[in-house]
Amino acid sequence: MEDLLSSLPEGFIAEALALTSPRDVSRLSSVNTFFRSAAEWDTVWANYVPPECLRETLDGARGSMKELYLRLCDQPIIIEEGNKSFWLDKCTGKKCYMLAAKQLSIALVDSPSCWRWTSIPESRANPGS
DSSP states (O other): OHHHHHHSOHHHHHHHHHTSOHHHHHHHHTTOHHHHHHHTOHHHHHTTSOHHHHHSOGGGOOOOHHHHHHHHHHSOEEETTTTEEEEEOTTTOOEEEEEOGGGSOOTTTTOTTTOOOOOOTTOSSOTTO
């Protein structure tokens, strides 16, 4: 098997990995050094980073596509004036959004008998927003 893999171009393996999921790339990279090397190619990870994130390098940071992907998974980005946060699911690469509760339309929001806003000091949200 090792001889068969070594006869294939590494770019071919990288392109094949890019057609799988981020979880599969991570798993396959632990199989052998040939897959591990192909899994480091930017073309693999650029497939999982949304185009809008490719255009804007976050905080002007430089690095590999894999580093950008992992940063988007581990460090949510606050967007729309702090009313939403965005991140990527590490296993699937799917986009995730969290909405601020104050931005939701809630029926009878002004009725104390039906709804009451409770402030939690440990919350990340700014109570003034």
